[in-house]
Amino acid sequence: MTVVGACALLLALLTWQVAVHGPLFHSDTGVDSAVLQAAARYRFLTPAAQFLADLGDIQVAVPALAAALGYAAWYRRRAGHARWWLPSACCALVMALVGPVIVPLKDLVSRPAPGSTVLLGHSGYFPSGHASTAAMACGLALLATLPLLRSTSARRLLVAAAVLLNGAVGAGLVWRGYHWPLDVAAAWCLSGVLLGLTRWWGSPG
Template sequence: MRRSGPDGHSGTTPPVPGWPTFLLLPGLPALLFALFTWQVVAHGPLARADERLSEHLVSPARIYELLADLGGIAVAVPVLAVVLVYVALRGRRAGLDRWWLPSVAAAVLMAVVPALVVPVKELVARPGPPVMGPGTGFYPSGHTATAAVAYGAATLVLLPWLRTALARRALVAGCLVLNLAVPFGLVRRGFHWPLDVVASWCLCAVLLSALWMLLGRTGSADTGRPSSPAADAQPK
């Protein structure tokens, strides 16, 4: 059983990780990202295999371009913005002391994405698949990173406000589907090499782990959930 918090809510969800977990959560994807980056920069065997694989995956079908567009700023960021406004309003209406924290943290995380991805693109300067023509800056995938953080952060801050396990499972499933659809479309359409999108997943796993731990340590992952169905209706 979870112990009740000092304010009468149930204990922190997700559970606050100890130091070994704290190091493991961002550490493994960070290590993989470093490995993939090294292989791409050195054009090592992993990068060469990646390019050979891509030759067998590319298709000009329009559906793949539409899937890739789900990771664009014009689509993913507005979805996140709507969720962040909703969560902030719910928290404020419920009378939470730090009702603004989950939304602000997720917004800052979204702003960090281009600050990290763009310099890496410039430094690595990886050429794209043949269909993209001349040019560099394809590693890591910006569309994949935008989708992962926008939909992932929206899921993390919205989960505590869903009252049923079915709704929470549906939200997580929807997030996973979107974050598989975007890189699938990017690779199949020939906009990115497979390793570009896998590296973005690794980078964003580090960012989302940081958000998850922040929300857990501050109690924002649980105290945003009203203690009773009538909590939102009570006057503050």
């Protein structure tokens, strides 16, 4: 099974479990309650968690992605690639489609925020928009720039950094009570589908 297929299947499973309040839904609420209790006990971690959660803001993730795509386009043009603009353009287009893809899913599930958290007047928190934004920005930046790196160790280091960063963003969102854990997991699955399709369609490499 391909990565895209596995992510799509897991996303469907998580969506179904949340929609029907299945076993994973109840486990999710239990984990979230434990995390919120820990967050109340260790309040000194709040600023760090807030900083990490904020990395999923559009105002942070999109400019960072734009910088990476701009560099990739400049590098390919300088190297004499015939269609130097194509990989960056494909990635930019996919990033613009994240919102139109995720909002209907939020509307469909209509999951409330954890506890008494009220962030925005939209109809659902599943999947997490912040986690999706961060994952897509990192993933698309990797698709555009990894082929430009000659060193295997540098590519591995960049991928590892992106994975750790997204894990930290997800942890920050849950720690601050902005999202349930499954909201974040579903966002990662959705991002896996979109990134896989982007790699197949746009062939940034």
